Amino acid sequence: MLALGEVRGRLFGLPRTTERVGVGTEPGLALCHTSSTAMGGHIAVEGPWGEGAEERGEFPWARGEVERVQRKVVPKEEVPMRGRVLVVDDDPLVSSALRRTLAREHDVEVVVSSRKALDMLIAPEGIYDVILCDLMMPEMTGMELHAQLEAAAPEQARRMVFVTGGAYTHAAQSFLERVSNPRLEKPFEPEKLRERVREWVAQVRTA
Incomplete structure (x- = not known):
C-alpha cells in the first residue's frame, strides 16, 4: 500500500486512466500542474488520508487590481441641420x-x-x-x-x-x-x- 506522500507525488506525474489498457488515457492533474506552473501558479492536493482530498489552485496573476482599459468613445460626426x-x-x-x-x-x-x-x-x-x-x-x-x-x-x-x-x-x-x-x-x-x-x-x- 502506498504511503500518503507517495500517492501525492504520483498525482502530478504521468497521465493515468481508469479505463482498461488500450482504451484511452486522461492527462488529469498532470496537465493541470504543468499548465499552472508554466504560468506562475501553484496546484496542490490537501486532505487527510482515506477521507477524500481537496485540490487547490493558486494563480498569482489574478491577485491585485485589475487593470482597467478605458476606451475613448468617439462620437459620430453630427450632421448639421439643413436650413x-x-x-x-x-x-x-x-x-x-x-x-x-x-x-x-x-x-x-x-x-x-x-x-x-x-x-x-x-x-x-x-x-x-x-x-x-x-x-x-x-x-x-x-x-x-x-x-x-x-x-x-x-x-x-x-x-x-x-x-x-x-x-x-x-x-x-x-x-x-x-x-x-x-x-x-x-x-x-x-x-x-x-x-x-x-x-x-x-x-x-x-x-
Missing part, C-alpha cells in the same frame, strides 16, 4: 460666393433686389431660417428692408444677418447699434461663415 437661407445682395460676385459656400449644407436662394426680397419674405411660403442681407444697397437698403419686415413679418426681421464692408454712414452706425441682429463682415472666411450659419439655423430650428 433655408436667403441671400440678398446686389453684388453678383458676393451673392454667388455666399451660395457656393453654403449650398452644400443648406437650401440657398439668391436675389439681387431688396424689393423682390421683401415680396418673397412677406409671402406665406417665404419662411427662411437665415437672411444674409447687404446693409447698403441702392434700390432699398438693408436697413429699410428690416423696417418693412418689422411691420409685416417681424419673425423674419429677427432672422436677418447684415453683411457689411466695414464702411458705415452715421445712419448705418446708429442702426447697427440699435438692432440686435448679428452682422457678417466682408471679406469672410468660408469655414467660419459655414460655422456661424450652422449656429443661426440651429437657434431657429431648436427654439
Whole structure:
C-alpha cells in the first residue's frame, strides 16, 4: 500500500486512466500542474488520508487590481441641420460666393433686389431660417428692408444677418447699434461663415 506522500507525488506525474489498457488515457492533474506552473501558479492536493482530498489552485496573476482599459468613445460626426437661407445682395460676385459656400449644407436662394426680397419674405411660403442681407444697397437698403419686415413679418426681421464692408454712414452706425441682429463682415472666411450659419439655423430650428 502506498504511503500518503507517495500517492501525492504520483498525482502530478504521468497521465493515468481508469479505463482498461488500450482504451484511452486522461492527462488529469498532470496537465493541470504543468499548465499552472508554466504560468506562475501553484496546484496542490490537501486532505487527510482515506477521507477524500481537496485540490487547490493558486494563480498569482489574478491577485491585485485589475487593470482597467478605458476606451475613448468617439462620437459620430453630427450632421448639421439643413436650413433655408436667403441671400440678398446686389453684388453678383458676393451673392454667388455666399451660395457656393453654403449650398452644400443648406437650401440657398439668391436675389439681387431688396424689393423682390421683401415680396418673397412677406409671402406665406417665404419662411427662411437665415437672411444674409447687404446693409447698403441702392434700390432699398438693408436697413429699410428690416423696417418693412418689422411691420409685416417681424419673425423674419429677427432672422436677418447684415453683411457689411466695414464702411458705415452715421445712419448705418446708429442702426447697427440699435438692432440686435448679428452682422457678417466682408471679406469672410468660408469655414467660419459655414460655422456661424450652422449656429443661426440651429437657434431657429431648436427654439
